[in-house]
Amino acid sequence: MSSTLFSSMKYSDSLTVVGISICTAIVCEAISWLLIYRTSSYKSLKSTIDKASKKLETMKTTDPSTATLVKKSKTKKIDRVESSLKESSRDLSMFKFKSGGVVALVLFVVFGLLNSLFEGKPVAKIPFVPIKLVQKMSHRGLSGDDMTDCSMAFLYFLCSISIRTNLQKFLGFSPPRGAAGAGLFPMPDPKSN
Amino acid sequence: MRERKSVKFNFELQQHQNGHFPPFKVEKLFDPAAAWDKDQLGDVLHWIRQALALVCGLLWGAIPLVGGIWFLLFLLLSSGIIYAYYALVLKIDEEDFGGHGALLQDGLFASISLFLLVWILNADMFSLENTRFYFSVYFPSNCDFPHSNW
Numbered sequence: 135m136s137s138t139l140f141s142s143m144k145y146s147d148s149l150t151v152v153g154i155s156i157c158t159a160i161v162c163e164a165i166s167w168l169l170i171y172r173t174s175s176y177k178s179l180k181s182t183i184d185k186a187s188k189k190l191e192t193m194k195t196t197d198p199s200t201a202t203l204v205k206k207s208k209t210k211k212i213d214r215v216e217s218s219l220k221e222s223s224r225d226l227s228m229f230k231f232k233s234g235g236v237v238a239l240v241l242f243v244v245f246g247l248l249n250s251l252f253e254g255k256p257v258a259k260i261p262f263v264p265i266k267l268v269q270k271m272s273h274r275g276l277s278g279d280d281m282t283d284c285s286m287a288f289l290y291f292l293c294s295i296s297i298r299t300n301l302q303k304f305l306g307f308s309p310p311r312g313a314a315g316a317g318l319f320p321m322p323d324p325k326s327n
Numbered sequence: 328m329r330e331r332k333s334v335k336f337n338f339e340l341q342q343h344q345n346g347h348f349p350p351f352k353v354e355k356l357f358d359p360a361a362a363w364d365k366d367q368l369g370d371v372l373h374w375i376r377q378a379l380a381l382v383c384g385l386l387w388g389a390i391p392l393v394g395g396i397w398f399l400l401f402l403l404l405s406s407g408i409i410y411a412y413y414a415l416v417l418k419i420d421e422e423d424f425g426g427h428g429a430l431l432q433d434g435l436f437a438s439i440s441l442f443l444l445v446w447i448l449n450a451d452m453f454s455l456e457n458t459r460f461y462f463s464v465y466f467p468s469n470c471d472f473p474h475s476n477w
Binding site: 148149152191258259260261262263264284289291292293295296299300303 | 365370373374377380387388391392393394395397398436437440441443444446447448450451454
């Protein structure tokens, strides 16, 4: 009865996609922790970046009404700290990139698996018609003109961003705020993906 | 008041540089006199946005609300609530935290994705077709429901 109920629901596939995304996110973070986050190199780089960015903030928020000579030396100091911050951020990115290959492989395999399961099949219904740019992903591989049909790729994309970003944040694995790349739309840490 | 908060902010910043992290207390969330560290405030705003995304997604999907306008409404609502929280409840000097842009962007992208995900899933769950199926299982005779077509 319950299996009939589940299989009869038109978009039960969406729950399958979400379930697989959650499991993938947990596995990826576990791998990242093993290869990246627990290493002393990562911890020291992160600590360096945190200290440098906080130092930079303090230097930038001090009293602006200082003498010109003091201001010039302060600017030089700020430049030095900024370049050291950029260097540490770059080192952190390189370090994560080397270890992130395994996670990238896992994600590739999972996406391939989902694609083979749900190719050409709408897995959900979007409750509005997305803009043309989004339709390229939301209607990817689907036939017909109904732009509210949701492809597996779009749902997986939403799951990836929301679940992995929040999981990283919850576990304390999100990149330090001072590191480069934390712009308007911070993605889940790409180097651990 | 803003000068006092700036002095407090700088003091806390120096404490953090020395590796001292004052414990986080729930009362701080509603205390306009509390001083905030950039990371702590960013985290709080991030989780508030995620909670709003979850609630709105569940609500929008359960009614269900259909149309792009409701997506825009969510954006306005969540940003408005975040702004009201840090400007009116916490009375934060946004210049100490990188300006309104930096504060409003915390957790924005993740919350949009979470909102869309929850809205889509919930709307599918509560769609009339599924409701019709459940109804016909328990009341098998002569039930007629209109089909849901967004």
